[in-house]
Structures are given as structure tokens and as C-alpha cells.
Amino acid sequence: xxxxxxxxxxxxxxxxxxxxxxxxxxxxxxxxxxxxxxxxxxxxxxxxxxxxxxxxxxxxxxxxxxxxxxxxxxxxxxxxxxxxxxxxxxxxxxxxxxxxxxxxxxxxxxxxxxxxxxxxxxxxxxxxxxxxxxxxxxxxxxxxxxxxxxxxxxxxxxxxxxxxxxxxxxxxxxxxxxxxxxxxxxxxxxxxxxxxxxxxxxxxxxxxxxxxxxxxxxxxxxxxxxxxxxxxxxxxxxxxxxxxxxxxxxxxxxxxxxxxxxxxxxxxxxxxxxxxxxxxxxxxxxxxxxxxxxxxxxxxxxxxxxxxxxxxxxxxxxxxxxxxxxxxxxxxxxxxxxxxxxxxxxxxxxxxxxxxxxxxxxxxxxxxxxxxxxxxxxxxxxxxxxxxxxxxxxxxxxxxxxxxxxxxxxxxxxxxxxxxxxxxxxxxxxxxxxxxxxxxxxxx
Numbered sequence: 423x424x425x426x427x428x429x430x431x432x433x434x435x436x437x438x439x440x441x442x443x444x445x446x447x448x449x450x451x452x453x454x455x456x457x458x459x460x461x462x463x464x465x466x467x468x469x470x471x472x473x474x475x476x477x478x479x480x481x482x483x484x485x486x487x488x489x490x491x492x493x494x495x496x497x498x499x500x501x502x503x504x505x506x507x508x509x510x511x512x513x514x515x516x517x518x519x520x521x522x523x524x525x526x527x528x529x530x531x532x533x534x535x536x537x538x539x540x541x542x543x544x545x546x547x548x549x550x551x552x553x554x555x556x557x558x559x560x561x562x563x564x565x566x567x568x569x570x571x572x573x574x575x576x577x578x579x580x581x582x583x584x585x586x587x588x589x590x591x592x593x594x595x596x597x598x599x600x601x602x603x604x605x606x607x608x609x610x611x612x613x614x615x616x617x618x619x620x621x622x623x624x625x626x627x628x629x630x631x632x633x634x635x636x637x638x639x640x641x642x643x644x645x646x647x648x649x650x651x652x653x654x655x656x657x658x659x660x661x662x663x664x665x666x667x668x669x670x671x672x673x674x675x676x677x678x679x680x681x682x683x684x685x686x687x688x689x690x691x692x693x694x695x696x697x698x699x700x701x702x703x704x705x706x707x708x709x710x711x712x713x714x715x716x717x718x719x720x721x722x723x724x725x726x727x728x729x730x731x732x733x734x735x736x737x738x739x740x741x742x743x744x745x746x747x748x749x750x751x752x753x754x755x756x757x758x759x760x761x762x763x764x765x766x767x768x769x770x771x772x773x774x775x776x777x778x779x780x781x782x783x784x785x786x787x788x789x790x791x792x793x794x795x796x797x798x799x800x801x802x803x804x805x806x807x808x809x810x811x812x813x814x815x816x817x818x819x820x821x822x823x824x825x826x827x828x829x830x831x832x833x834x835x836x837x838x839x840x841x842x843x844x845x846x847x848x849x850x851x852x853x854x855x856x857x858x859x860x861x862x863x864x865x866x
Contacts, residue, residue, distance in 0.1 A: 473771035475500035476518070477714045479671040484510045488671040490714030492771055493521025493549050498528040505536055513539040514557075515670075517713040520548025521771075523573055523619055530556030530623070542566045542659075543667055544712040547645055549573070551658075555623040560659045563666055567709065568653060569645040570637035573617050628657045675711045680704055683717060688788035692728060695795040703728050719773045732791055736863045738800045741856030747790050748859035752848020754783045755841040766837035804857075809864035816858045820846050 476491025478500055487504060491497070505511055514533060520526075526549035533540060539559035546554050547569030554560050554568070562568065617638050624634045633648075633656035640646040653659045681704060684690075693700040703724040710720035736744045757779050758765040768774050776784075804812070847858050 473521075477671070477673055478504055479673075480504065480508060480511070481669075484508060486513045486515055487511045488515045488517075490517040490671065490673065490712070493518055493526045493529065493553075494771060495522065495525050497521070498525050498532070501529055501532055505532060511536070511538065513541055514553070515541045515543060515667075516546050516550055516553055517542070517544045518546060518550040518553075519569075519710070519713060520550055523549050523552065526550065526552040527619055529553050533557050541663075541667075542568060543670065545569070545709040547571075547647075552619065552623050555627040555629075555658070558660075560627070561661045561663055562650065562653065562659045563663055565666070566650075566662075567647045568658065569647045570620075571640040571645050572638060572642040573620065624658075630656050632656075633658065670712075673712070673714060675708070677704065677708050680708045680711060684721075685785070685788060687792035688728075691792040691795050696731075699728060699731055716773055718776050722774070729787075729791065732794065734863055735794055735797075736860050737803045739794060739797060739860070740799060740801060741860065743790070743794060743797065743856070744859040744863075745852060745856035747787070747794070748844075748847050748855050750783055750787050750790060751844045754780065754787070755844040755848075757783065759838075759841050759845070762838055762841060766834045766841075804860050804864040806864065809861040812857055812861035813865060816847070816850065816854075816861070819850075 473492060473494035473496060475494065475496035476489060479488045480486075481488065487501075487508070489497070489501065501514075530553050532538075533553060533556040538557060539561065540554045540557035541561045541563070542554060543563040543566055545567050547567075548571060551568060551570060621634060621638060624637065633652070637646060648656070648658070650659075650662050654662060684704070684707075689700070692703075706724040706727075707720045710723075711717065713720075733747075736747065757777065764774065847855065847862070850858050
């Protein structure tokens with residue numbers, strides 16, 4: 423699922439982490455333009471979309487079928503159609519971050535009926551593991567990752583909701599369990615319908631009980647990626663192929679190609695500044711690109727995570743640098759607020775389209791973050807007491823904003839509040855804007 427967009431996340435990031443940078447010449451002073459205090463979003467009525475089947479491709483030898491993308495009902499239909507038309511298929515090569523549990527179960531039933539081997543060369547997570555576990559011959563490539571977590575429901579307001587569904591509450595009550603409100607606050611693998619399917623699939627594949635408990639007690643908002651030794655010893659996979667496959671589907675991409683596609687100056691600067699963080703981001707992008715995601719979609723989450731790690735550096739940055747980033751983030755938020763429903767509650771089956779204006783602001787942000795990492799002049803971090811005083815004054819000057827921040831009770835509201843907060847910071851007087859943004863970062 424898509425996380426909260428980084429612009430909104432940045433507004434709610436309350437951290438005091440400080441990262442050092444190599445001393446180089448400071449960037450030129452930047453004088454950001456003022457940003458409108460408030461923009462009334464134009465309502466956009468969402469159009470219902472039917473999830474597509476993902477990507478399928480038959481190998482030249484006719485024995486391997488490649489699948490990548492989000493698992494949906496159309497994925498099962500397309501898989502069945504291709505298997506019926508190509509009886510020589512003996513192996514299904516999957517690359518997916520998950521999707522609908524019932525659709526994955528249906529695809530798994532085809533694997534069982536056709537006695538297909540299932541291979542993971544890149545990534546198979548969440549509902550995708552149900553397809554893998556359906557096979558008696560389960561293999562992984564040398565760089566493959568296989569991820570587990572609790573299942574969840576798509577909710578019109580909260581978007582993610584773990585724990586019990588109406589159906590699973592009935593099952594729990596039937597089995598003598600406590601279906602009270604207090605008992606359902608904590609997600610339980612035994613009562614969630616999706617987790618019941620996962621538990622059964624893991625057990626039927628011969629996976630040991632300790633692994634099953636770890637897999638199904640990982641929060642639905644997190645993902646557990648066991649290493650190859652854990653997967654082999656727990657019998658999740660039956661073998662690891664030591665060498666990368668010699669060929670793959672047409673959408674496959676190498677790590678070198680991913681690296682060359684990363685826009686400068688932020689990514690090259692990050693490679694010098696924090697090689698480990700850069701490597702994690704490249705690895706995530708590489709897995710997602712080979713999982714059928716577009717370049718924009720594959721980069722969105724890793725880029726957001728990189729920015730989340732870099733922003734705490736603002737607590738020691740000069741005010742003009744903080745003001746520069748505050749102005750950019752305010753403009754990003756203004757653009758996002760024009761379609762806040764789509765931005766704060768994205769469709770998990772449809773890639774968000776990056777507009778030209780948003781792409782332009784991202785380039786400005788990349789340049790600013792590169793300069794932030796290269797800063798040679800730092801200042802003393804703002805104390806918690808001063809940060810509280812600065813930000814309290816800002817909220818008093820924006821009482822309507824202060825009141826609205828108390829109304830959020832779900833992920834979408836938090837996202838909308840974050841967009842509003844960033845726009846308000848961007849409209850603050852230039853001589854105070856940087857200090858306000860640094861104060862936000864200094865609060866814990």
C-alpha cells in the first residue's frame with residue numbers, strides 16, 4: 423500500500439536526529455517567494471477503476487510464465503486463460519507486492535491443479551506468498567526477498583484496517599472466542615479471514631509453527647522479510663538458486679540501469695553522503711521495477727523514505743536553508759491539495775500520476791536536499807524549549823489551523839492536516855519561515 427506522501431509526512435515528522443555532512447563551500451543564499459496562505463481545493467469526484475491483471479509474459483521455450491504486478495481478480499482470469507492456451511507451462515515466475523487475498527487464493531488453486539513450480543527472482547510479498555506456498559516446488563533467486571505481514575481490509579476512511587472483519591468476528595464468536603470491542607482492538611492472526619488463509623497455506627506447505635507466528639504477528643503496516651537461511655530452514659522455500667536467471671521478462675531491469683535512471687543532484691550526493699541509505703533505496707527501486715511498477719511508482723516510496731531521513735538535518739541548518747525547503751514543501755502541498763482525496767487516499771490498484779508541476783517541485787526539492795547534505799556551515803540545534811515557543815507562537819497566529827489539527831483521527835485526516843500545515847508555514851513571513859520549520863523538526 424502507498425504510505426503517507428512525504429510532503430505530509432514531513433509536516434508531522436517530530437524528530438531531533440542530526441546527520442553530519444562533509445565540509446564544502448556553502449550554497450548561495452536563497453530567497454524563496456511567498457506562498458499563498460490557503461488554497462481551496464477543487465473537488466474531484468473519484469472515478470471507480472477496475473484493477474488490471476498485471477503483467478504476463480510467456481518465455482520463449484513456452485515452459486515458464488512470468489507474472490508481475492498487483493494481484494486482482496483480473497490477474498486470476500488472465501492466468502487461467504494463458505495456462506489453458508499454453509499447456510506446456512511448468513513454472514510460474516512471480517514478482518508482486520501483494521493484492522487481494524481471494525484472488526491470490528484462486529491463482530494458487532491453478533498452481534496446485536497444474537502442478538506448477540513457483541519461482542521468486544525479485545520480490546513476493548503479502549498476498550503473493552499464497553501463490554508461492556501453493557506449489558510443492560518453491561524456489562528463490564540469490565537476491566529475492568519474500569515478505570509477510572498480517573492482512574488488512576481496505577476502508578473508505580482509514581484505508582488500512584487490521585484485525586477482525588465482520589466475517590471473522592462471527593467465526594471467532596462461533597469458536598467461543600471473545601468478540602467484544604476490547605478484544606478486537608488488537609489484530610489477531612487467528613480471527614482475521616485473510617490471516618486464516620495465510621495460516622492454512624503456511625501450515626499446508628510444512629512451514630514450522632514459530633515462523634508462522636512471526637509472519638502473522640507482523641503489523642499490516644509493516645513487512646517482515648526473513649533472510650534466505652530462515653526461509654529455507656522454515657521450509658517456506660524448497661531451494662535457493664545460487665545464480666541469477668539468465669533471462670527474464672521484457673520489463674526486467676538491472677541494478678546498473680536503475681542507478682543510471684536516478685536523477686541528480688540528490689542521488690549522487692546521497693551516494694557520497696550516506697552509501698548505506700542510498701543502497702537500500704536503489705535495492706527497493708530495483709525490486710519494484712522488476713515487480714512491474716513504473717519508474718515513478720517504484721521511486722515514490724524509497725524517495726519519501728530518503729527525504730524522511732534527511733529532513734531532521736534541518737535542526738542544525740541555517741534558517742535560509744530551512745526556509746528554502748519549507749517553501750518548496752508548501753508548494754508541493756498546494757499542488758497535492760488540489761486533489762487531496764486522490765493524494766491522501768490513493769487507490770492501491772492504480773498508480774498515481776505525477777503532474778508536470780509536481781515533477782518540477784521535486785527537482786527543486788532534490789537540488790535543495792543536495793545542498794543540505796553538502797552544507798559546511800551549521801548552527802546550534804534549536805532547544806526543545808525554544809522550538810516549543812516558536813511553534814506555539816506560529817499556532818497562535820494561525821488559530822484556525824491549530825483547531826483543525828486536533829480533528830484528525832485517521833490516516834487521511836492526518837495527511838490533509840499535514841498539507842494544510844505546510845501551506846501555512848510556507849505563507850509565514852520570510853524572516854520567520856525557516857525558524858518555524860526548524861522548530862517543527864526539533865519538537866519531539
